[in-house]
Amino acid sequence: MFSFLDTTYKRKSAALTSVIMSLLLVLIFFVGMTYLDPPEEYGIAVNFGTSAIGMGDIQPTEPLKLTSEEKLQEEVKETVEPEVSQKTSETLEEEVATQNNEEAIAIQKKVDAKKKADEITKNAELEKERIEKVKLAAIAKQKAEEEAKRKKLDALIGGINNSDGTATGGEGNDSKPGDKGNINGDPNANGYYGNGGGGGNGDYNLGNRKPLSRPKPDYICNEEGLVVVSIEVDVNGRVIKATAGVKGSTNTAQCLLSQAKEAALKTKWNADAKAPSKQVGTIKYRFTLSQ
Missing domain, CATH: 1.20.5 (Single alpha-helices involved in coiled-coils or other helix-helix interfaces)
Known part of the structure; x- marks a missing residue:
């Protein structure tokens, strides 16, 4: 029902619109705006002449001769x-x-x-x-x-104290020129690197288990500080994993970390059948530059 009414209204509206448009077109065609072709000219028409003054009814086609008064005015001008x-x-x-x-x-x-x-x-x-x-x-x-x-x-x-680089000579066990050693070292010492290694029992921590062997790391560079190594030990006392440079380390130079890890892996602990299969502990290595 609503669809039928809607369609009916639309049809009526279309018809009404068509009628209105047709009427508008007829009105425009018959009563539209008109214009003149050509359009009218507006303004004031001015007569042709050759002077500012004049008299008479005859329009001359050539300029008039000047009178004596006009000639005098021209001469003065x-x-x-x-x-x-x-x-x-x-x-x-x-x-x-x-x-x-x-x-x-x-x-x-x-x-x-x-x-x-x-x-x-x-x-x-x-x-x-x-x-x-x-x-x-x-x-x-x-x-x-x-x-x-x-x-x-x-x-x-x-x-x-010749620190400006002008000193002559040198010392060392390499094939390159230079004065090998550490600026903080002793000029009378024979070694070129400090000794590194672990201290007493306090440097080894694995619960109640004790280290049977404590190999010291080699010292191969002019670096010093504390390196903490995290280790995992099996029930037989063998170190199966070592991570050098964990929290607590004061120097993470690669030359120290590599030697500390190698020494930790070589450390042997006492066997413990009741221990976990991977017991975690730490080893601390202190590297110094003293000779």
């Missing part, structure tokens, strides 16, 4: 116009001269200002150069004083 033109040219020349003077003054002011600015800039650069020279001289003097003090100190301790 021709006489006055050159005088006015001459005065105007003189006035223009004066104005141009004045303008030229003003421009010259402005240009001169600009030149003077530029010279002054250049002079200020030059003086600033000279002052900057002077300050730089004073600074360089002070630095050179300070370096000379430090060099003199260093030489006196070197003379007292046999040249050990």
Whole structure:
């Protein structure tokens, strides 16, 4: 029912719209806007002529001859116009001269200002150069004083304090030039690396179990510090896994970690049948640079 009413209304609306559009088209066609072709011209028509005044009813086709009065007016006009033109040219020349003077003054002011600015800039650069020279001289003097003090100190301790890279000779067991060792070491010591290794029982922690063998790590580099190794030990006392550099380590240099791990894996613990299959513990290795 609602669909039928809706369709009926739509049809009525379409019909009504068509009727209204048709009426509008008819009205536009018959009563639409009209226009003139050509359109009307608006304004005031002015008669043709050759002078500002005139009289009579006949329209001449050529310019009229001038009367004596008109000739006199033309002569006066021709006489006055050159005088006015001459005065105007003189006035223009004066104005141009004045303008030229003003421009010259402005240009001169600009030149003077530029010279002054250049002079200020030059003086600033000279002052900057002077300050730089004073600074360089002070630095050179300070370096000379430090060099003199260093030489006196070197003379007292046999040249050990020569830290500017100008010392000659060298020492070491390698095939490359240089002074092998550690800056904090003893110049009279024979070794080139510190001794590393574990301490007493306090460095080994695996519950109630005790280490049977305690191999010390090799010391192959100029590094020092504490390396903590996490270990896993089976019931037979064999270390089956070692992780070096865990929490508590103070130096994680690779040369220390590798040697600490290798020493931990070689450590042997007492067997314990009641222990877990993977008992976790730690070993601490302290590496020092002392000879």
